[in-house]
Amino acid sequence: MQSDHYTYRVTWSPEDGEYVGLCTEFPSLSWLADSPDAALQGVRRLVADAVADMEAAGEDVPVPLAEKHYTGEFRVRIPPELHRDLAIQAAEQRVSLNRLVSAKLASTPK
Known part of the structure; x- marks a missing residue:
């Protein structure tokens, strides 16, 4: 599974005073950073790690929304x-x- 096919979003978090990177298909994962680019890079790495762990454990990996019919x-x-x-x-x-x-x-x- 290619983790770059997932739906990513970066938004400002007033509570944290930083940008937060999010992935729609993995709602429990997020990444805080000082810049939007760093937040996106961080959450993409986090999702890639989560996908690798799930695949290694034989778990079902979420299908990217863009690839669903x-x-x-x-x-x-x-x-x-x-x-x-x-x-x-x-x-x-x-x-x-x-x-x-x-x-x-x-x-x-x-």
């Missing part, structure tokens, strides 16, 4: 009242409920 479908449960409101909005806009909800999700700030 996504169908574009998922189910979500909502209260009946919200379902009704969304169905009404879709009918008024003359679009399917799926198209309405997709558009709302796409316009959500990331």
Whole structure:
């Protein structure tokens, strides 16, 4: 498994007064450093070590999110009242409920 295929992020940690490197597929791992580059390098080394340890122990290594197959479908449960409101909005806009909800999700700030 190539650890450089994982999803990495660097952000500022006000609590620590340093940058923190994170890996989405390994939420329990992080690396603090004085610069964003050092935080990224540190967490990447940490993940590579964790992957090597897991492989040596015969454990399942997480699949990188970028390498997973996504169908574009998922189910979500909502209260009946919200379902009704969304169905009404879709009918008024003359679009399917799926198209309405997709558009709302796409316009959500990331």
